[in-house]
Amino acid sequence: MLKEHYKVYEEKMKKSVEAVERDFGAVRAGRANASVLNRIQVDYYGTPTPIQQIAAVASPDPRTLLITPWDASALKGIEKAIQESDLGINPQNDGKSIRLAFPQLTEERRKELVKQIRKYNEGGKVAIRNIRRDALEAFKKMQKASEITEDELKLAEKDLQKMTDDHCKELDKLLDTKEKELMSV
Incomplete structure (x- = not known):
C-alpha cells in the first residue's frame, strides 16, 4: 500500500528535477x-x-x-x-x-550565470525537500488513523529520505555539468 504513495511523491520529485533541467536549458553560454x-x-x-x-x-x-x-x-x-x-x-x-x-561571455558574465544556475539548483532542492515534508505529514496522518503501523512509518521516513537524497544528487550532477559547460565556452 505504501508503494503506491511513494510513486506519487517520486513523480513529483522527478518533475522538480525536470523543471530545474528546463531552467538550465534556458541559460545559454554566449x-x-x-x-x-x-x-x-x-x-x-x-x-x-x-x-x-x-x-x-x-x-x-x-x-x-x-x-x-x-x-x-x-x-x-x-x-x-x-x-x-x-x-x-x-x-x-x-x-x-x-x-x-548576445555578448561574448566575459569571465564576470560566466560567474553571474553560474550563480543563476546555482539558484535554480537550490530552488529545485527546496521543492524536493518540501515534497518530502508533505509526504511525511501524509504518512504520519495515516499512522494516526491506524492505516499504517509505527514500523511502516519509520520505514517510510527512511525511504523518503533516500528518495530525497537521490534526487538532490541528480540535481548536483546536472549543476556540475552545466557549470563546466558555462566555464569552458
Whole structure:
C-alpha cells in the first residue's frame, strides 16, 4: 500500500528535477538560442503570452536572435517583457522587429550565470525537500488513523529520505555539468 504513495511523491520529485533541467536549458553560454525566451511572458491584450506564440524567432547568426511579431502592436510589449526579464540583454527595437545581441561571455558574465544556475539548483532542492515534508505529514496522518503501523512509518521516513537524497544528487550532477559547460565556452 505504501508503494503506491511513494510513486506519487517520486513523480513529483522527478518533475522538480525536470523543471530545474528546463531552467538550465534556458541559460545559454554566449550563443543565441530561442529557448532563452521560453519563460518570458508578454502582456498581449491583457493575457500573459509566450513570445513564440505571437512572434517569429530567428537566429541570423550565432550571437543574435531576431524577434518579429506577427502583430506590430505587440512590439512594445515584447521589448518591455525582455527588459523586465532576468535575461540581462538589452533589446534593440527597429520598429518592425527586435534584435537581441548576445555578448561574448566575459569571465564576470560566466560567474553571474553560474550563480543563476546555482539558484535554480537550490530552488529545485527546496521543492524536493518540501515534497518530502508533505509526504511525511501524509504518512504520519495515516499512522494516526491506524492505516499504517509505527514500523511502516519509520520505514517510510527512511525511504523518503533516500528518495530525497537521490534526487538532490541528480540535481548536483546536472549543476556540475552545466557549470563546466558555462566555464569552458
